[in-house]
Amino acid sequence: MGIDLSTTFTGLRFPNPFLLASAPPTESENNIMRAFDAGWGGVVTKTIGMHPVANVAGPRTRFTRYDPATGTLSMNNRTGPLHSSWNWELISDKPLDDWIPRIERIKRAFPDHRLIASVMAGSGSDTELDHWRVLARACQDAGADGLELNLSCPHMDRADMGSNIGKNEGLCSFVTQVVKEVARVPVWAKLTPATSDIALEAGAVFRGGADSVSSSNTFPSLPIIDAETLEFEINVDGLVSIGGLGGPAILPLSLAKMAQMTSAFPDRSFSGIGGISEFAHALNYFLLGCGTVQVCTAAMLDKAIGPNVIRKLLAGYREFLDRRADRGWRTLDDFRGLLRDRVVVHSKIRRPDQADYRGGYEPGEGYAGSGAD
Ligand SMILES: Cc1cc2nc3c(=O)[nH]c(=O)nc-3n(C[C@H](O)[C@H](O)[C@H](O)COP(=O)(O)O)c2cc1C
Numbered sequence: 001m002g003i004d005l006s007t008t009f010t011g012l013r014f015p016n017p018f019l020l021a022s023a024p025p026t027e028s029e030n031n032i033m034r035a036f037d038a039g040w041g042g043v044v045t046k047t048i049g050m051h052p053v054a055n056v057a058g059p060r061t062r063f064t065r066y067d068p069a070t071g072t073l074s075m076n077n078r079t080g081p082l083h084s085s086w087n088w089e090l091i092s093d094k095p096l097d098d099w100i101p102r103i104e105r106i107k108r109a110f111p112d113h114r115l116i117a118s119v120m121a122g123s124g125s126d127t128e129l130d131h132w133r134v135l136a137r138a139c140q141d142a143g144a145d146g147l148e149l150n151l152s153c154p155h156m157d158r159a160d161m162g163s164n165i166g167k168n169e170g171l172c173s174f175v176t177q178v179v180k181e182v183a184r185v186p187v188w189a190k191l192t193p194a195t196s197d198i199a200l201e202a203g204a205v206f207r208g209g210a211d212s213v214s215s216s217n218t219f220p221s222l223p224i225i226d227a228e229t230l231e232f233e234i235n236v237d238g239l240v241s242i243g244g245l246g247g248p249a250i251l252p253l254s255l256a257k258m259a260q261m262t263s264a265f266p267d268r269s270f271s272g273i274g275g276i277s278e279f280a281h282a283l284n285y286f287l288l289g290c291g292t293v294q295v296c297t298a299a300m301l302d303k304a305i306g307p308n309v310i311r312k313l314l315a316g317y318r319e320f321l322d323r324r325a326d327r328g329w330r331t332l333d334d335f336r337g338l339l340r341d342r343v344v345v346h347s348k349i350r351r352p353d354q355a356d357y358r359g360g361y362e363p364g365e366g367y368a369g370s371g372a373d
Pocket of ligand 1: 021022023024046047060061085086087089090091092118150153190216217218245246247248250273274275276294295296297298
């Protein structure tokens with residue numbers, strides 16, 4: 001039997017496991033249609049909300065590149081190898097009423113491609129909680145195949161929204177439950193990487209009924225300061241706020257977050273995001289247990305929706321399965337999670353002289369077990 005690139009994730013069949021993440025590549029009907037034509041297996045729409053959105057008076061995203069000759073990192077370098085994206089863009093500035101007919105048209109044109117609607121509201125009042133219900137019902141009625149709850153937007157000053165929900169286990173769980181009560185389609189929760197043990201928030205959204213966790217959103221970060229002008233390389237009137245880092249720089253960071261969750265919840269579904277531009281990157285997430293992956297920065301830099309990125313991802317995946325035919329691997333399920341159990345606590349790593357090592361604790365000290373004894 002031949003190889004099969006399709007996959008079933010949270011009960012939805014995807015032509016392939018490569019999705020465009022919620023971001024500028026999925027902010028318009030035209031982009032999403034182009035993305036499906038180009039071969040992406042699914043898209044997560046740019047996050048849709050209920051409040052008017054006004055972005056900063058300047059660029060929302062810039063890209064930091066490395067100069068191998070000098071070792072410098074700069075957003076003013078337009079040609080060197082990519083280090084990261086940096087953004088402080090808010091959610092979609094199109095209101096829900098604009099999105100609904102667009103989702104309907106996209107689904108009519110591409111019934112077999114999966115469209116997940118990313119939605120976001122607050123959590124501090126009944127009105128805000130009702131916004132989640134309104135968004136969820138409207139998107140699923142328009143034909144969205146699933147919902148992704150944005151519990152991770154890093155740019156919200158409101159204490160009851162975005163990553164401020166994602167940092168609070170109680171709110172994560174409650175908001176998920178509110179959406180699950182009205183959802184007829186799978187609900188994915190996109191968590192923030194800006195917490196110390198993301199497995200806690202993952203546990204919270206699963207308790208609320210989430211079908212899957214997506215991670216990572218961008219990591220909190222500042223743009224670099226220009227050594228000549230002494231200004232942040234991206235600023236408005238000299239001011240900057242903490243924004244989000246994406247792209248190659250976050251791949252290992254995001255993998256660590258993912259490993260924390262997949263080892264805590266080996267039987268749950270996860271969608272991996274962060275630093276993916278080719279199959280070898282995506283493979284990391286699959287081997288840790290993810291059933292789909294999502295791409296943003298690499299697609300933004302490739303004709304806005306990543307036609308070359310998806311072509312390379314699919315070619316790399318085909319070639320990988322062809323090479324593993326001797327092991328009988330045909331589908332993602334044949335190797336998904338293969339390395340999940342290889343991420344262990346430090347004291348489980350072998351010492352050269354086989355010495356007993358208890359994570360720095362001595363027996364009888366009264367501490368909780370380190371897992372080594
Ligand atoms: C300009 C920009 C806008 C984004 N907007 C959203 C958004 O509206 N909703 C969301 O959940 N994530 C948003 N993200 C985060 C991405 O979906 C993704 O999680 C992150 O960029 C990491 O993936 P990458 O390394 O492939 O860029 C945005 C990222 C960028 C760069």
